[in-house]
Amino acid sequence: LIAWYVSQSDALLSLVFGNQIVFFGLIIAELALVFGLSWGLTRMTATMATGAFLLYAALNGVTMAFIFLVYTNESIASTFLVTAGTFGAISMYGYTTKRDLTSWGTYLFMALIGLILASLVNIFLQSSAIYWITTYAGVLIFVGLTA
Template structure:
């Protein structure tokens, strides 16, 4: 079933089963997306032809970035109109494009620091996601606060493209770690709440996977800027 909400009354046990089922599906799709991203990043960095085609032409690189943004908005905004197959395909395509553009980090940071930062990211993400899933608190207020913080980070990042301040970059990254750590807990809690309200099927799982995937990737990049050793 791929409807977002079911309208029949459910027992507490049924709600718990629905929550566990949806969160497993979310993590499966998210893990698959991260795997696709990693594979495409390795393939790209190993191919001089691809590197030259993507990073040797700014128009191509920016076109890929805009394509990624378009896919995020398409999945998030049109999920109810998409078929489950279309939503799945768009998510995998987004993960693949992200892997292509993220391959640049291998040219900037050492493989050892990328690996260690990934482990730190995974541990932090896992701990906060578990918290978001098991907490009995209502995290709605926390989500609103973090969203405002996210908007601030986006604006500051755009400004810093022109000012090129290393101090501002460090501050933005540090705040980004805090924001995306918190968003990991909030988004996990929100997915659990979605399941409790009746969301089930592949499309809610894809939407949840995309949300947590973005949290993970952004947390990883922010930590890498703070902890990564440059070549």
């Protein structure tokens, strides 16, 4: 919602993306919140953790507003629906089978490194076959890492 709101305001777009200091300041603030939440989550109260997470989500929305300028609303909506559907399906799989894919983590991480390397190689090869293989492999790898 915040990304869409920022993308609809010329003044906010100009402030965030027209000024490198503001943009990079927001990125640094996001990273600081991520590290702060990662390191201090166990020492925070639930209210503090919730507030920090909501602030992070808001900053993320501001810095991701450009997505609404690059892609159509239909493309964003269909991507959201496919992603939500995939997450829902894998959640139902985990819930109904009681299987935990945590033990696959090491293998999936190695597959992710391979995927990144294949994507980098394909920048130079420009192979549509490698592109589609890495696309589908990426979906499967991230579904496994998320589950």
